[in-house]
Amino acid sequence: MKPVIKKSRTRNREGARGVGIREVATRAGVSTATVSRSLNNPNSVSAELRARIAATIDEVGYIPDASARALTVRRTRTIGAIVPTVDNAMFAQGLQSLQRYLASRDHLLLLATNEYDLDVELKQARNLVSRGIDGLILRGDEHHAELRKLLTDQCIPFVNVGVYEPHKPYASIGTDNAAAGRSVTRHLTGLGHRRIAMVAAMQRNNDRAQARLRGVKEALEEAGLSMRPDWTLQVNYRLDEARAAARALFGLKDRPTAVVCGNDVIAYGVLLEAAKLGLPVPESVSVVGFDDLEWSRHLHPALTTIHMPTDEIWQRAGEYLVHTLSGMPAIRHHELDFSLVVRESTAPAPGDGA
Structure with missing residues (x-):
C-alpha cells in the first residue's frame, strides 16, 4: 500500500x-x-x-x-490612481490602458475617485498610501497642498496626467488643452462662424476644462469676437445637463450658429437636442467636441472633435512611475500631440451666421 x-x-x-x-x-x-x-x-x-x-x-x-x-x-508593486469619476468614458479608456501596461510589468492598479473634490482626493490619497502604494497617478494639477506634502514626506513619486506644465516641479504627461481649445475654435471661425457659443464642463477644480475654455476665448478674441455670457454655459458630463444647456441656447432669439462642447459626451447631448428641436446639423448649427471617443465617428452626423491620445497618456504615466521606482531615467514632463478631426458635424456658417 x-x-x-x-x-x-x-x-x-x-x-x-x-x-x-x-x-x-x-x-x-x-x-x-x-x-x-x-x-x-x-x-x-x-x-x-x-x-x-x-x-x-x-x-x-x-x-x-x-x-x-x-x-x-520594500515594494508592493502597487500603483494608485485617483480620477474624478469612472462615469466618464475617457477615464475608463485611459485606466484600461494603464491597467494593461502595469499588468505587463507585474504591477497592480489600485483605483479611487474624488468627484472633483480636493478634500476627498486628499483622504483617498491617505487611504492609498496606508495600503502601501509605491507611486500615485493624479488627474490634472489642482490638488490640496497637503497632498503634495504627504507624497513628498512619504517619498512616493507621483505624476499629473492630462496636463503638460513643464514650468512646474511636478511630473506631468498630457496635452496643451488651451491650444486644443484654440484649434477647434479657429476651425469654426475659418468656416465663417461669428456666433459661437460654448457648453463647457464645470470649471471647479478642473484645470483641463479651464484651459479649454481659455483657449476658446483666446481664439474668439483673435478673430475679433467675444465670449458672450449668455452663450457660455457650464454643465457636468451628463447628457441630460448638456441637452438642457442646448435647449437654452437654441431657444434664444439670436441663437448661435456653432457650439463648442467641453467634451464629446456634452456634444452628444447638444446633437440630440438639436435633432429634437428640428435644427439640422450642420446646416443650421455646427457642433464640435473634445476627446474623440469611439462613438463620435459612428454618430449621424459624425462628430468633429479634438482627438486626445488618451491611451498613450495613461500608459506613459505608468511607464514614468515604473521607471522612476526602478531607478531608470524618466522624462519628468512629456507633451503629447492632439489633432483636429473634421467630420460631418461642422460646415460653413448659414447665410446669416456672419
Missing part, C-alpha cells in the same frame, strides 16, 4: 487553507530562500532554476503573500 503524502498548508488571515512556500520548495527540490529569491529578485537565480520554480508554483497553485514580499523588497 502506497503511503499517503499530506500536502503542507498554511493559513491566511481569514483561516482558509492555502499552499505554502515550503511545499513549493520541497517539490522543486530547493530551499525556501531560493524560492523567495526567484520571486523577488529573478536575476539572482539561473534561468533553468527560475523556470523549474515557476512550473512548480503553477502546479501547486501557490500565491505569494504580497505583504511578506513587500517586507522583503
Whole structure:
C-alpha cells in the first residue's frame, strides 16, 4: 500500500487553507530562500532554476503573500490612481490602458475617485498610501497642498496626467488643452462662424476644462469676437445637463450658429437636442467636441472633435512611475500631440451666421 503524502498548508488571515512556500520548495527540490529569491529578485537565480520554480508554483497553485514580499523588497508593486469619476468614458479608456501596461510589468492598479473634490482626493490619497502604494497617478494639477506634502514626506513619486506644465516641479504627461481649445475654435471661425457659443464642463477644480475654455476665448478674441455670457454655459458630463444647456441656447432669439462642447459626451447631448428641436446639423448649427471617443465617428452626423491620445497618456504615466521606482531615467514632463478631426458635424456658417 502506497503511503499517503499530506500536502503542507498554511493559513491566511481569514483561516482558509492555502499552499505554502515550503511545499513549493520541497517539490522543486530547493530551499525556501531560493524560492523567495526567484520571486523577488529573478536575476539572482539561473534561468533553468527560475523556470523549474515557476512550473512548480503553477502546479501547486501557490500565491505569494504580497505583504511578506513587500517586507522583503520594500515594494508592493502597487500603483494608485485617483480620477474624478469612472462615469466618464475617457477615464475608463485611459485606466484600461494603464491597467494593461502595469499588468505587463507585474504591477497592480489600485483605483479611487474624488468627484472633483480636493478634500476627498486628499483622504483617498491617505487611504492609498496606508495600503502601501509605491507611486500615485493624479488627474490634472489642482490638488490640496497637503497632498503634495504627504507624497513628498512619504517619498512616493507621483505624476499629473492630462496636463503638460513643464514650468512646474511636478511630473506631468498630457496635452496643451488651451491650444486644443484654440484649434477647434479657429476651425469654426475659418468656416465663417461669428456666433459661437460654448457648453463647457464645470470649471471647479478642473484645470483641463479651464484651459479649454481659455483657449476658446483666446481664439474668439483673435478673430475679433467675444465670449458672450449668455452663450457660455457650464454643465457636468451628463447628457441630460448638456441637452438642457442646448435647449437654452437654441431657444434664444439670436441663437448661435456653432457650439463648442467641453467634451464629446456634452456634444452628444447638444446633437440630440438639436435633432429634437428640428435644427439640422450642420446646416443650421455646427457642433464640435473634445476627446474623440469611439462613438463620435459612428454618430449621424459624425462628430468633429479634438482627438486626445488618451491611451498613450495613461500608459506613459505608468511607464514614468515604473521607471522612476526602478531607478531608470524618466522624462519628468512629456507633451503629447492632439489633432483636429473634421467630420460631418461642422460646415460653413448659414447665410446669416456672419
